[in-house]
Amino acid sequence: METGISITNKTRVPFPRLPVLEIKQEILGEKYSLSIVFVSNAKSRELNKAYRGKDKATNILSFPLTKSAGEIVLCPAVITREAKERKFDKNFRELVGFLVIHGMLHLKGNVHSSRMEKAENKYDQKYFGGNRHRLIANSSRGRRVRQRREKS
Secondary structure, three states: OOOEEEEEEOOOOOOOOOOHHHHHHHHOOOOOEEEEEEOOHHHHHHHHHHHHOOOOOOOEEEEEEEOOEEEEEEOHHHHHHHHHOOOOOOOHHHHHHHHHHHHHHHHOOOOOOHHHHHHHHHHHHHHHOOOHHHEEEEOOOOEEEEOOOOOO
16 A cells, blocks of 8 residues: 555445545654545444454444554444434534544544543544534533534
Protein backbone atom coordinates (compact mmCIF):
# COMPACT_ATOMS: atom_id res chain seq x y z
CA MET A 1 0.00 0.00 0.00
CA GLU A 2 1.46 3.35 -0.92
CA THR A 3 1.45 6.28 1.50
CA GLY A 4 -1.92 7.99 1.45
CA ILE A 5 -5.46 6.78 1.58
CA SER A 6 -7.60 4.29 -0.29
CA ILE A 7 -11.36 3.90 -0.04
CA THR A 8 -13.04 0.66 -1.09
CA ASN A 9 -16.79 0.29 -1.18
CA LYS A 10 -18.12 -3.28 -1.14
CA THR A 11 -21.72 -2.14 -0.69
CA ARG A 12 -24.31 -0.23 -2.70
CA VAL A 13 -24.37 2.65 -0.22
CA PRO A 14 -22.31 5.55 -1.60
CA PHE A 15 -19.38 6.68 0.52
CA PRO A 16 -20.11 10.29 1.54
CA ARG A 17 -17.91 13.21 0.53
CA LEU A 18 -15.64 13.77 3.51
CA PRO A 19 -12.27 15.46 4.02
CA VAL A 20 -10.72 12.10 4.94
CA LEU A 21 -7.29 12.91 3.52
CA GLU A 22 -7.04 16.11 5.57
CA ILE A 23 -8.23 14.33 8.71
CA LYS A 24 -5.75 11.48 8.12
CA GLN A 25 -2.86 13.90 7.61
CA GLU A 26 -3.69 15.69 10.87
CA ILE A 27 -4.30 12.64 13.07
CA LEU A 28 -2.03 9.97 11.60
CA GLY A 29 0.46 11.98 9.59
CA GLU A 30 1.42 12.30 5.96
CA LYS A 31 3.41 9.07 5.82
CA TYR A 32 0.66 6.85 7.22
CA SER A 33 -1.08 4.54 4.72
CA LEU A 34 -4.78 4.19 5.45
CA SER A 35 -7.40 1.98 3.89
CA ILE A 36 -11.10 2.61 4.53
CA VAL A 37 -13.59 -0.10 3.55
CA PHE A 38 -17.41 -0.09 3.48
CA VAL A 39 -18.61 -3.66 4.10
CA SER A 40 -21.92 -5.51 4.35
CA ASN A 41 -23.71 -6.28 7.59
CA ALA A 42 -22.69 -9.96 7.23
CA LYS A 43 -19.00 -9.12 6.72
CA SER A 44 -19.01 -6.71 9.66
CA ARG A 45 -20.54 -9.41 11.85
CA GLU A 46 -17.99 -11.97 10.66
CA LEU A 47 -15.04 -9.66 11.38
CA ASN A 48 -16.45 -8.55 14.74
CA LYS A 49 -16.91 -12.18 15.79
CA ALA A 50 -13.44 -13.20 14.62
CA TYR A 51 -11.51 -10.29 16.14
CA ARG A 52 -13.62 -9.17 19.11
CA GLY A 53 -15.66 -12.27 19.95
CA LYS A 54 -18.94 -10.38 19.47
CA ASP A 55 -21.51 -12.06 17.24
CA LYS A 56 -23.12 -8.94 15.80
CA ALA A 57 -22.40 -6.36 13.14
CA THR A 58 -20.74 -3.19 14.36
CA ASN A 59 -20.42 0.32 12.97
CA ILE A 60 -16.61 0.39 12.89
CA LEU A 61 -13.54 -1.77 13.34
CA SER A 62 -9.96 -0.49 13.25
CA PHE A 63 -7.03 -2.69 12.34
CA PRO A 64 -3.47 -1.44 12.80
CA LEU A 65 -1.41 -3.37 10.24
CA THR A 66 2.02 -1.88 10.87
CA LYS A 67 3.34 1.18 12.68
CA SER A 68 2.59 3.28 9.60
CA ALA A 69 -0.41 1.52 8.04
CA GLY A 70 -3.91 0.54 9.08
CA GLU A 71 -7.42 -0.17 7.96
CA ILE A 72 -10.82 1.11 9.06
CA VAL A 73 -13.82 -1.09 8.29
CA LEU A 74 -17.23 0.61 8.34
CA CYS A 75 -20.66 -0.96 8.04
CA PRO A 76 -23.08 1.50 6.39
CA ALA A 77 -26.12 -0.64 7.35
CA VAL A 78 -25.34 -0.24 11.06
CA ILE A 79 -24.37 3.43 10.61
CA THR A 80 -27.63 4.14 8.75
CA ARG A 81 -29.64 2.54 11.55
CA GLU A 82 -27.75 4.50 14.22
CA ALA A 83 -28.21 7.75 12.28
CA LYS A 84 -31.97 7.11 11.97
CA GLU A 85 -32.18 6.35 15.69
CA ARG A 86 -30.23 9.60 16.28
CA LYS A 87 -27.99 7.53 18.55
CA PHE A 88 -25.14 10.01 18.20
CA ASP A 89 -27.31 12.98 17.19
CA LYS A 90 -25.74 12.95 13.72
CA ASN A 91 -26.93 12.32 10.19
CA PHE A 92 -25.32 9.55 8.11
CA ARG A 93 -22.54 11.72 6.64
CA GLU A 94 -21.64 13.27 10.01
CA LEU A 95 -21.65 9.87 11.71
CA VAL A 96 -19.37 8.33 9.07
CA GLY A 97 -17.02 11.29 9.53
CA PHE A 98 -17.09 10.94 13.30
CA LEU A 99 -16.43 7.20 13.09
CA VAL A 100 -13.51 7.77 10.71
CA ILE A 101 -12.03 10.14 13.31
CA HIS A 102 -12.73 7.56 16.04
CA GLY A 103 -11.04 4.82 14.03
CA MET A 104 -8.01 6.95 13.25
CA LEU A 105 -7.54 7.77 16.92
CA HIS A 106 -7.59 4.02 17.69
CA LEU A 107 -5.02 3.44 14.93
CA LYS A 108 -2.87 6.10 16.57
CA GLY A 109 -2.97 4.03 19.77
CA ASN A 110 -5.74 5.74 21.74
CA VAL A 111 -8.09 3.69 23.90
CA HIS A 112 -11.58 4.71 25.02
CA SER A 113 -11.14 7.40 27.64
CA SER A 114 -12.08 10.98 28.39
CA ARG A 115 -8.84 12.01 26.67
CA MET A 116 -9.84 10.18 23.48
CA GLU A 117 -13.35 11.65 23.68
CA LYS A 118 -11.84 15.14 23.97
CA ALA A 119 -9.76 14.51 20.83
CA GLU A 120 -12.83 13.12 19.00
CA ASN A 121 -14.80 16.22 19.88
CA LYS A 122 -11.96 18.51 18.78
CA TYR A 123 -11.69 16.94 15.32
CA ASP A 124 -15.46 16.48 14.98
CA GLN A 125 -15.96 20.17 15.72
CA LYS A 126 -13.16 21.21 13.36
CA TYR A 127 -14.26 19.11 10.38
CA PHE A 128 -18.00 18.73 10.90
CA GLY A 129 -19.02 21.39 13.42
CA GLY A 130 -20.37 18.62 15.66
CA ASN A 131 -20.83 18.05 19.36
CA ARG A 132 -20.79 14.39 20.34
CA HIS A 133 -23.99 13.46 22.12
CA ARG A 134 -24.77 17.17 22.50
CA LEU A 135 -22.97 17.13 25.86
CA ILE A 136 -22.17 20.30 27.75
CA ALA A 137 -20.21 20.92 30.92
CA ASN A 138 -22.30 21.36 34.04
CA SER A 139 -19.98 22.74 36.71
CA SER A 140 -22.68 22.70 39.41
CA ARG A 141 -22.84 18.91 39.12
CA GLY A 142 -19.17 18.38 38.30
CA ARG A 143 -19.95 16.41 35.13
CA ARG A 144 -21.34 16.67 31.63
CA VAL A 145 -25.03 16.56 30.89
CA ARG A 146 -27.05 16.20 27.72
CA GLN A 147 -27.98 19.53 26.20
CA ARG A 148 -31.70 19.94 25.55
CA ARG A 149 -32.93 20.74 22.09
CA GLU A 150 -34.66 24.02 21.56
CA LYS A 151 -38.16 23.51 20.24
CA SER A 152 -38.89 25.13 16.93
